[in-house]
Amino acid sequence: xxxxxxxxxxxxxxxxxxxxxxxxxxxxxxxxxxxxxxxxxxxxxxxxxxxxxxxxxxxxxxxxxxxxxxxxxxxxxxxxxxxxxxxxxxxxxxxxxxxxxxxxxxxxxxxxxxxxxxxxxxxxxxxxxxxxxxxxxxxxxxxxxxxxxxxxxxxxxxxxxxxxxxxxxxxxxxxxxxxxxxxxxxxxxxxxxxxxxxxxxxxxxxxxxxxxxxxxxxxxxxxx
Amino acid sequence: xxxxxxxxxxxxxxxxxxxxxxxxxxxxxxxxxxxxxxxxxxxxxxxxxxxxxxxxxxxxxxxxxxxxxxxxxxxxxxxxxxxxxxxxxxxxxxxxxxxxxxxxxxxxxxxxxxxxxxxxxxxxxxxxxxxxxxxxxxxxxxxxxxxxxxxxxxxxxxxxxxxxxxxxxxxxxxxxxxxxxxxxxxxxxxxxxxxxxxxxxxxxxxxxxxxxxxxxxxxxxxxxxxxxxxxxxxxxxxxxxxxxxxxxxxxxxxxxxxxxxxxxxxxxxxxxxxxxx
Amino acid sequence: xxxxxxxxxxxxxxxxxxxxxxxxxxxxxxxxxxxxxxxxxxxxxxxxxxxxxxxxxxxxxxxxxxxxxxxxxxxxxxxxxxxxxxxxxxxxxxxxxxxxxxxxxxxxxxxxxxxxxxxxxxxxxxxxxxxxxxxxxxxxxxxxxxxxxxxxxxxxxxxxxxxxxxxxxxxxxxxxxxxxxxxxxxxxxxxxxxxxxxxxxxxxxxxxxxxxxxxxxxxxxxxxxxxxxxxxxxxxxxxxxxxxxxxxxxxxxxxxxxxxxxxxxxxxxxxxxxxxxxxxxxxxxxxxxxxxxxxxxxxxxxxxxxxxxxxxxxxxxxxxxxxxxxxxxxxxxxxxxxxxxxxxxxxxxxxxxxxxxxxxxxxxxxxxxxxxxxxxxxxxxxxxxxxxxxxxxxxxxxxxxxxxxxxxxxxxxxxxxxxxxxxxxxxxxxxxxxxxxxxxxxxxxxxxxxxxxxxxxxxxxxxxxxxxxxxxxxxxxxxxxxxxxxxx
Ligand code: SF4
Numbered sequence: 001x002x003x004x005x006x007x008x009x010x011x012x013x014x015x016x017x018x019x020x021x022x023x024x025x026x027x028x029x030x031x032x033x034x035x036x037x038x039x040x041x042x043x044x045x046x047x048x049x050x051x052x053x054x055x056x057x058x059x060x061x062x063x064x065x066x067x068x069x070x071x072x073x074x075x076x077x078x079x080x081x082x083x084x085x086x087x088x089x090x091x092x093x094x095x096x097x098x099x100x101x102x103x104x105x106x107x108x109x110x111x112x113x114x115x116x117x118x119x120x121x122x123x124x125x126x127x128x129x130x131x132x133x134x135x136x137x138x139x140x141x142x143x144x145x146x147x148x149x150x151x152x153x154x155x156x157x158x159x160x161x162x163x164x165x166x167x168x169x170x171x172x173x174x175x176x177x178x179x180x181x182x183x184x185x186x187x188x189x190x191x192x193x194x195x196x197x198x199x200x201x202x203x204x205x206x207x208x209x210x211x212x213x214x215x216x217x218x219x220x221x222x223x224x
Numbered sequence: 225x226x227x228x229x230x231x232x233x234x235x236x237x238x239x240x241x242x243x244x245x246x247x248x249x250x251x252x253x254x255x256x257x258x259x260x261x262x263x264x265x266x267x268x269x270x271x272x273x274x275x276x277x278x279x280x281x282x283x284x285x286x287x288x289x290x291x292x293x294x295x296x297x298x299x300x301x302x303x304x305x306x307x308x309x310x311x312x313x314x315x316x317x318x319x320x321x322x323x324x325x326x327x328x329x330x331x332x333x334x335x336x337x338x339x340x341x342x343x344x345x346x347x348x349x350x351x352x353x354x355x356x357x358x359x360x361x362x363x364x365x366x367x368x369x370x371x372x373x374x375x376x377x378x379x380x381x382x383x384x385x386x387x388x389x390x391x392x393x394x395x396x397x398x399x400x401x402x403x404x405x406x407x408x409x410x411x412x413x414x415x416x417x418x419x420x421x422x423x424x425x426x427x428x429x430x431x432x433x434x435x436x437x438x439x440x441x442x443x444x445x446x447x448x449x450x451x452x453x454x455x456x457x458x459x460x461x462x463x464x465x466x467x468x469x470x471x472x473x474x475x476x477x478x479x480x481x482x483x484x485x486x487x488x489x490x491x492x493x494x495x496x497x498x499x500x501x
Numbered sequence: 502x503x504x505x506x507x508x509x510x511x512x513x514x515x516x517x518x519x520x521x522x523x524x525x526x527x528x529x530x531x532x533x534x535x536x537x538x539x540x541x542x543x544x545x546x547x548x549x550x551x552x553x554x555x556x557x558x559x560x561x562x563x564x565x566x567x568x569x570x571x572x573x574x575x576x577x578x579x580x581x582x583x584x585x586x587x588x589x590x591x592x593x594x595x596x597x598x599x600x601x602x603x604x605x606x607x608x609x610x611x612x613x614x615x616x617x618x619x620x621x622x623x624x625x626x627x628x629x630x631x632x633x634x635x636x637x638x639x640x641x642x643x644x645x646x647x648x649x650x651x652x653x654x655x656x657x658x659x660x661x662x663x664x665x666x667x668x669x670x671x672x673x674x675x676x677x678x679x680x681x682x683x684x685x686x687x688x689x690x691x692x693x694x695x696x697x698x699x700x701x702x703x704x705x706x707x708x709x710x711x712x713x714x715x716x717x718x719x720x721x722x723x724x725x726x727x728x729x730x731x732x733x734x735x736x737x738x739x740x741x742x743x744x745x746x747x748x749x750x751x752x753x754x755x756x757x758x759x760x761x762x763x764x765x766x767x768x769x770x771x772x773x774x775x776x777x778x779x780x781x782x783x784x785x786x787x788x789x790x791x792x793x794x795x796x797x798x799x800x801x802x803x804x805x806x807x808x809x810x811x812x813x814x815x816x817x818x819x820x821x822x823x824x825x826x827x828x829x830x831x832x833x834x835x836x837x838x839x840x841x842x843x844x845x846x847x848x849x850x851x852x853x854x855x856x857x858x859x860x861x862x863x864x865x866x867x868x869x870x871x872x873x874x875x876x877x878x879x880x881x882x883x884x885x886x887x888x889x890x891x892x893x894x895x896x897x898x899x900x901x902x903x904x905x906x907x908x909x910x911x912x913x914x915x916x917x918x919x920x921x922x923x924x925x926x927x928x929x930x931x932x933x934x935x936x937x938x939x940x941x942x943x944x945x946x947x948x949x950x951x952x953x954x955x956x957x958x959x960x961x962x963x964x965x966x967x968x969x970x971x972x973x974x975x976x977x978x979x980x981x982x983x984x985x986x987x988x989x
Contacts, residue, residue, distance in 0.1 A: 002593070029561045212733065
């Protein structure tokens, strides 16, 4: 018998004569305390929780966001931005900077990681990604990395800028999973991101920028 | 109830209390009760047992004290000697057959009757039924005075600041901390002082204090320090085991403060004759 | 190659809890570090868990875990099927040796020279670092806390905060000594040092190892929580990801993780959620540009199935490893994690270790508790830890050969015919009113003869002083005769 068979056989004998528990999952327990009356309340909760862990918010509009992104890059002296230039937001940003005298250079994560690992780690100061939405209850962004926006885009550069449409903020995780039917098909990687990387492993003193981004800026499109 | 449950004191290190155990109290005061003295009170704090009787009698309750009682069985039970605990428990079970409430001047022994006797006799339908019936009518002394007798007292003593220590099983199985606080708060001249880490164990733990004396010693040392920091002039507790542990450690260290069983403190505060003594 | 990792950690024996505790209790620095840290963790949890939310959530958390265990074999098979369909390779191991063999096989096939690890307590059970080092493969911890203690040749002393027993000064010295960094107690600077050193390691690693917080059968998903990002690094950057976990970690449905996640992060750290929740459902797809080419899951038993056989002890496997029971434990707070000598310390360590290493190797663990109940009160999945501790004491004092429906490894490790006969005498005394009367008479009348030293009691206490007359006697005087009978 293999280890698998031995383990399963033992577990089965432990359950002999018992019946599985029925599923009494009570969704209200994980939803009701975490409901917010409207968009404004959801935004407020999200901003409150994420700001508490040093996330910065740029509250802006569909029309204005490229300007705001450029401003915040400039304020930090950043002249290179990793962004999916093939996606709508990337194209929009590219169009916006065209003809500007001073603008950061945009470049995409268009090769497999193996082809540029050390460059990604050593010389990419900032990235901009979209988000799938956010969760007010816990103050979390939802990201499903894709071919255009691979997993490490939100992890390796010291500054991560995340675009969020306000209409995509939902009340709680249970609602997200249910309304979007996650159980029917999960991507290879799904992420909830709730702030810049941090640690409290030394004397419980909170320090930001542990292994991931030291700074997370959410560009919130309030009219989207 | 729920508000009582949120310990309101600014004590960040307090363990958050569990949910209240729902319990219905008899609407009328019974005429008769049993008293289970407990083994520690019997030999070390008999006056506290007598004061418990006096407190109950003053409320017009007839107290029965079956002479053959000894120990609830907890020391053996928590040491893993389940058969031995059952043998002793069984002897007690036979002593409290009438429908009287069983009042116990110790929350942890009351918890033993209320929560662990049914588990001990789970395999014997006849004894189980008896154990369950007894569990239903078991009350810790402070609980009984507060919720069943609904005592109305007048504090007769001079102003004093007291610190309260509650045994862990009394706290978690019987809510004794809430009942005792409520009783103390009815005494106008008694100021109850919180101490830091109030909900933390004093290190007694039955046989734990002799099996792991060093760890237990560190715990009781910290408890004594916390009590001292509270600035209280006395310590009261509703549990003989903790009282023995804490007062014994205070005496050894020549530190701390006078300490006594809650029953004695309550009787003295509310009985003019005792006060004048 | 990191030097520190090659020197095996010197560990205290799990058979010597009492002696280890002696050392810890006399370590003033440790006592202060632990007390401060635990007080802060307790306060943080309390701040984010108002009772009205907490109790229904604990109930639901318990339901989710109990339901998963009630169909564990079926869920493991479903998990395996889903993961396999997703392209993840699933391995089963009954023992830590088998689990290490799986890892080493993969490492050899990949010609791996360096492994980077995210935090995983199961890999600690396996002593995976040592197994890899023995094959000449570097195995480096990347969680800041784990990294610190690996530098100091130590083992984690807390399951969530491995270096909780150290203060900044101690870490500063360590970094100065091992990394040649200028001495600084500035935590930000210390963390930046760790970040710098470890970033290089992520780049070079051939294999990333991680634990799993929840394995979701419904979707074939491995869910990991963390704050630092090292877990995401370890599971994304190297070409191979090996996740190791205990067989109990599976939950039935994706939505089942909602309450568990909420309970876990709030109980553990007082956070509404961790910075990252990383849900992995497969290796890199053809069109994707990063992520591991291979993902493996190793399912380890290592004694868990022993706990599973008994309905009461099975509840031990509800555990979601939040560490709250440790943070609230007055014993753990005083002796720290190292004194236990087992991978899992504190109350959860006391109830799980007997299954992992046998009662004979953790004989004092069930007794290292005053049964105060703080652990059971805070446990987010409502494991009745004090009841299980008491039960293990019972198993521990049984005669080793006594028949048992589900014998535990090391049953009767504390069996002592002497102690048993003492308890039998106690039974005689406390069930015979005549004997008890004589005994209490003797004790009260000879009270002045109480010895000044009375075993362990007088280590901490003044000698006990029995009263001059027992309550039985006082009651006889005070109550009329018909109120002293047995009422029969
Ligand atoms: S036993 Fe409960 S409190 Fe302790 S680590 Fe496990 S889940 Fe957390």
